[in-house]
Amino acid sequence: xxxxxxCYKWVLDEQDxxxxxxxxxxxxxRAKYKISDYDKNAIEAATQLVEAxxxxxxxxxxxxxxxxxxxxxxxSRGPGKVQxxxxxxxEQADAFVTANVLAAAIRNNESYDLIICGEGSxxxxxxQVAPRLATILGIxxxxxxxxxxxxxxxxxxxxxxxxxxxxVEVQGSAVISVLPEINKPRIPSLKQVMAASKKPSQxxxxxxxxxxxxxxxxxxVNLSVKGYVMNRKNILFKETNQxxxxxxxxxxxxxxxxx
Amino acid sequence: xxxxxxxxxxxxxxxxxxxxxxxxxxxMGQPVGIITLDSQEQEGFIAAGAxxxxxxxxxxPWPESYxxxxxxxxxxEQVSVLLVGGTLRGKDxxxxxxxxxxxxxxxxxxxxxxxxxxxxxxxxxxxxxxxRTEAISLPALVTVPPRTYSEAPAVDGxxxxxFTVEVDxxxxxxxxxNVCPIIxxxxxxxxxxxxxxxxxxxxxxxxxxxxxxxxxxxxxxxGCTRGVAEDSHWLPSERYIGISGQKVxxxxxxxxxxSGQVQHIVGVRDSKIIVAIDTNExxxxxxxxxxxxxxxxxxxxxxxxxxxxKK
Amino acid sequence: xxxxxTEEQELIQQSAREFTQEYIEPIATEIDNTSAYPRAVIRQxxxxxxxxxxxxxxxxxxxxxxxxxxxxxxxxxxxSGAVASILINHASLAAYSINCFGTxxxxxxxxxxxxxxxxxxxxxxxxxGAAPGAGTHKVVATKVGDNYILTGHKCYIxxxxxxxxxVVFALTNPEAGAKGMSxxxxxxxxxxxxxxxxxxxxxxxxxxxAELVFENVIVPEANLLGxxxxxxxxxxxxxxxxSVAEGAQVVGIAQAAMDDAVKYGKQRIQFGRPIAxxxxxxxxxxxxxxxxxxxxxxVYDVASLIEKGEPFAKEAAMVKLFTGRIGQSALIDVIQIExxxxxxxxxxxSRYYRDIKGAVISSSxxxxxxxxxxxxxxx
Numbered sequence: 025x026x027x028x029x030x031c032y033k034w035v036l037d038e039q040d041x042x043x044x045x046x047x048x049x050x051x052x053x054r055a056k057y058k059i060s061d062y063d064k065n066a067i068e069a070a071t072q073l074v075e076a077x078x079x080x081x082x083x084x085x086x087x088x089x090x091x092x093x094x095x096x097x098x099x100s101r102g103p104g105k106v107q108x109x110x111x112x113x114x115e116q117a118d119a120f121v122t123a124n125v126l127a128a129a130i131r132n133n134e135s136y137d138l139i140i141c142g143e144g145s146x147x148x149x150x151x152q153v154a155p156r157l158a159t160i161l162g163i164x165x166x167x168x169x170x171x172x173x174x175x176x177x178x179x180x181x182x183x184x185x186x187x188x189x190x191x192v193e194v195q196g197s198a199v200i201s202v203l204p205e206i207n208k209p210r211i212p213s214l215k216q217v218m219a220a221s222k223k224p225s226q227x228x229x230x231x232x233x234x235x236x237x238x239x240x241x242x243x244x245v246n247l248s249v250k251g252y253v254m255n256r257k258n259i260l261f262k263e264t265n266q267x268x269x270x271x272x273x274x275x276x277x278x279x280x281x282x283x
Numbered sequence: 284x285x286x287x288x289x290x291x292x293x294x295x296x297x298x299x300x301x302x303x304x305x306x307x308x309x310x311m312g313q314p315v316g317i318i319t320l321d322s323q324e325q326e327g328f329i330a331a332g333a334x335x336x337x338x339x340x341x342x343x344p345w346p347e348s349y350x351x352x353x354x355x356x357x358x359x360e361q362v363s364v365l366l367v368g369g370t371l372r373g374k375d376x377x378x379x380x381x382x383x384x385x386x387x388x389x390x391x392x393x394x395x396x397x398x399x400x401x402x403x404x405x406x407x408x409x410x411x412x413x414x415r416t417e418a419i420s421l422p423a424l425v426t427v428p429p430r431t432y433s434e435a436p437a438v439d440g441x442x443x444x445x446f447t448v449e450v451d452x453x454x455x456x457x458x459x460x461n462v463c464p465i466i467x468x469x470x471x472x473x474x475x476x477x478x479x480x481x482x483x484x485x486x487x488x489x490x491x492x493x494x495x496x497x498x499x500x501x502x503x504x505x506g507c508t509r510g511v512a513e514d515s516h517w518l519p520s521e522r523y524i525g526i527s528g529q530k531v532x533x534x535x536x537x538x539x540x541x542s543g544q545v546q547h548i549v550g551v552r553d554s555k556i557i558v559a560i561d562t563n564e565x566x567x568x569x570x571x572x573x574x575x576x577x578x579x580x581x582x583x584x585x586x587x588x589x590x591x592x593k594k
Numbered sequence: 595x596x597x598x599x600t601e602e603q604e605l606i607q608q609s610a611r612e613f614t615q616e617y618i619e620p621i622a623t624e625i626d627n628t629s630a631y632p633r634a635v636i637r638q639x640x641x642x643x644x645x646x647x648x649x650x651x652x653x654x655x656x657x658x659x660x661x662x663x664x665x666x667x668x669x670x671x672x673x674s675g676a677v678a679s680i681l682i683n684h685a686s687l688a689a690y691s692i693n694c695f696g697t698x699x700x701x702x703x704x705x706x707x708x709x710x711x712x713x714x715x716x717x718x719x720x721x722x723g724a725a726p727g728a729g730t731h732k733v734v735a736t737k738v739g740d741n742y743i744l745t746g747h748k749c750y751i752x753x754x755x756x757x758x759x760x761v762v763f764a765l766t767n768p769e770a771g772a773k774g775m776s777x778x779x780x781x782x783x784x785x786x787x788x789x790x791x792x793x794x795x796x797x798x799x800x801x802x803x804a805e806l807v808f809e810n811v812i813v814p815e816a817n818l819l820g821x822x823x824x825x826x827x828x829x830x831x832x833x834x835x836x837s838v839a840e841g842a843q844v845v846g847i848a849q850a851a852m853d854d855a856v857k858y859g860k861q862r863i864q865f866g867r868p869i870a871x872x873x874x875x876x877x878x879x880x881x882x883x884x885x886x887x888x889x890x891x892x893v894y895d896v897a898s899l900i901e902k903g904e905p906f907a908k909e910a911a912m913v914k915l916f917t918g919r920i921g922q923s924a925l926i927d928v929i930q931i932e933x934x935x936x937x938x939x940x941x942x943x944s945r946y947y948r949d950i951k952g953a954v955i956s957s958s959x960x961x962x963x964x965x966x967x968x969x970x971x972x973x
Contacts, residue, residue, distance in 0.1 A: 159350075260575045261574070
């Protein structure tokens with residue numbers, strides 16, 4: 025009967041973000057928020073474990089004031105309750121701060137058998153929070169997991185690392201970060217959507233979490249964020265006869281020395 | 284605080300990072316060293332320009348278990364900067380070490396510089412849509428993707444300090460086993476000099492044969508978008524090029540039937556020449572390409588393969 | 595839009611959108627090409643609680659409200675008008691009738707299966723040669739002891755042949771014309787009830803349309819739905835409720851068609867520029883976008899009325915009237931914009947065109963929408 029915690033992030037949907045042509049600044053005015061994609065895999069992994077072994081799944085998130093919009097969304101995907109911290113400190117927070125805040129929130133609860141995170145967030149993809157969190161909590165981290173199972177109090181995870189896979193077993197609690205290939209997150213059924221309203225959500229305030237000013241001070245400072253545009257030739261061949269287009273392309277490639 | 288150090292469980296990557304390390308040495312006026320798990324490489328590192336080499340020796344062979352040892356070393360030596368090879372193992376270790384040191388860490392930095400008593404880095408955000416420049420206060424940890432820098436060349440006669448540190452890196456309660464290499468079903472596309480990418484523009488798996496024919500004609504490997512690998516399973520996942528897949532750096536990348544979402548483009552942006560073939564003139568791929576043909580790939584690919592074969 | 599959907603409604607809309615993109619969009623063209631009833635996808639929809647979305651929880655429904663249901667229909671219609679029709683006939687006509695007019699026993703006997711999707715419902719009103727509301731129907735239900743014996747033909751019955759439960763309208767008192775019509779709940783497996791043929795349609799292909807033959811079909815009196823003679827009135831109410839869902843269907847199809855036309859307009863170059871820059875095209879698109887926006891607001895508003903239990907007949911008729919008009923004109927313009935490309939069978943716009951006509955025709959009220967509205971105004 026594992027007691028599982030899933031950490032998730034409420035992020036801007038990068039598909040809605042536009043780049044202003046002049047100064048390449050980002051226009052997020054039309055961007056909606058979503059649960060970070062890889063976190064959905066984490067939620068799904070937790071839900072599947074609990075379906076196999078009973079137990080419970082709690083959700084935890086640290087975000088800005090918009091994070092309240094995420095609660096019913098996350099509750100419709102399996103967790104039985106959600107704790108949330110919505111604070112302006114989030115805007116400047118880096119992985120160091122985030123891990124500190126999450127760890128402080130977790131310490132307030134009874135201990136979890138398993139904490140599951142996505143391997144990285146859809147917006148910044150730093151891939152740091154899970155291992156940092158584990159280190160602060162003094163438990164092992166097993167990252168980049170593509171297969172996860174529990175056997176009593178043992179966690180068995182298969183990691184996929186570029187050139188090899190390995191099986192890591194941990195006796196006791198651990199933080200796991202999962203790869204997107206671990207599962208296909210289910211689309212919440214409409215009954216699950218309706219049931220989400222009846223599940224509890226609890227707000228946590230940063231002031232109540234016993235964090236020092238230092239803990240909340242980011243170690244990395246944002247200097248600028250600009251649209252990343254590649255400068256390419258953008259030469260389009262648009263003749264009606266494709267054979268002509270192909271001939272022109274091949275000639276250009278020959279000139280470039282690649283063909 | 285002093286010293287620029289480099290760590291990777293992969294010695295080749297460590298030598299690549301040495302190039303970055305030597306740049307920082309010049310701008311910061313501090314010596315550069317390599318932390319390694321491999322005692323065989325120490326001479327090679329010195330020859331490539333490292334002032335010092337620290338060999339960590341523990342009883343646990345699992346590379347990630349050295350996080351504590353690395354953190355201890357960084358803390359004791361009052362190191363200013365640690366560059367870590369951005370393999371998945373490296374990122375895991377770097378984050379744990381950063382947590383132990385309560386230090387900042389930037390992942391997948393494209394550039395690393397010293398300025399204003401900070402390390403300044405650039406990296407991609409939002410799936411490759413944006414470039415973020417940030418400053419990390421010292422001590423700073425940075426992971427750098429493999430092949431961002433080329434290996435520092437070896438020079439005979441260089442001298443340096445080599446020492447070994449014995450560490451206790453056991454992790455009670457954890458076992459690592461069954462380490463299996465991932466068998467690639469073809470060449471490693473991340474090192475291929477020519478790549479043809481396939482996307483959702485293909486209606487069925489059998490049609491990929493057209494792309495294969497083109498690839499054969501130019502001597503290219505086949506890559507694909509995430510959907511083709513992960514959703515349709517037409518190709519194995521090691522062929523998937525994109526933000527959470529392979530990054531390719533070929534002379535020429537031909538994208539066929541690929542719309543060009545940022546998450547894919549990130550994987551091919553280092554290509555020397557990008558060619559796109561798609562029916563939709565407004566597809567983002569054309570903005571990312573040097574050359575493009577607006578047309579039906581079913582018509583264009585065979586023509587292209589033929590034209591190239593004739594040359 | 596600023597129309598205030600609740601969090602649940604937005605999440606239902608989001609889930610419905612994810613579902614349709616994942617499971618229906620990939621097979622929508624195939625369904626249209628083959629006209630094959632998409633049994634597997636209906637099963638998946640049932641598993642996702644689509645089939646009893648607004649029906650009472652006590653019978654296994656999700657009780658999410660009629661507006662949530664309409665939002666779901668709109669999302670489905672954006673990818674497949676045919677699948678939306680299957681659902682509308684099941685939920686807004688068959689299940690609605692039983693839920694609204696049935697006895698406790700009837701509801702208990704039929705709604706749980708209809709909510710879970712274990713059984714599919716259909717609404718058998720239309721007959722060859724019968725004008726709506728004119729009292730010229732001919733299927734007869736003769737009382738014999740504790741049963742009714744049904745005889746006659748029904749045609750153009752949506753979900754006909756795949757449904758498990760039919761709400762059937764038959765004359766218990768042929769002399770009284772429309773006032774002699776009653777409604778019955780009939781199991782598809784009842785002896786004497788057969789499907790004589792399925793009809794190939796212009797659009798909404800995949801939603802079966804069948805001719806039913808009733809040859810001395812024995813229906814127990816416990817399955818008389820509502821009072822004898824109340825059939826026509828019940829049919830009207832059900833059709834008005836369905837009209838709102840059909841309005842959502844029209845809005846969904848029109849929106850998808852318009853998005854397709856916009857994409858096409860930006861891409862297609864004529865005389866050196868995208869055709870979307872030509873005033874004639876822009877006028878068509880502006881008109882269409884405005885109409886769809888207005889239609890959508892009306893659909894949501896009337897769905898809210900239904901959900902709150904407020905009077906909705908006139909407004910539902912208005913939705914039927916308006917969406918019918920703007921839906922058809924939107925699609926005519928979409929095909930105009932897309933020209934030969936849109937006209938080609940391979941392209942999705944031609945399916946939208948054929949489907950929207952079907953969406954507009956279905957459930958033509960027992961009385962025409964204008965009549966319903968005028969009667970209300972002049973009362």
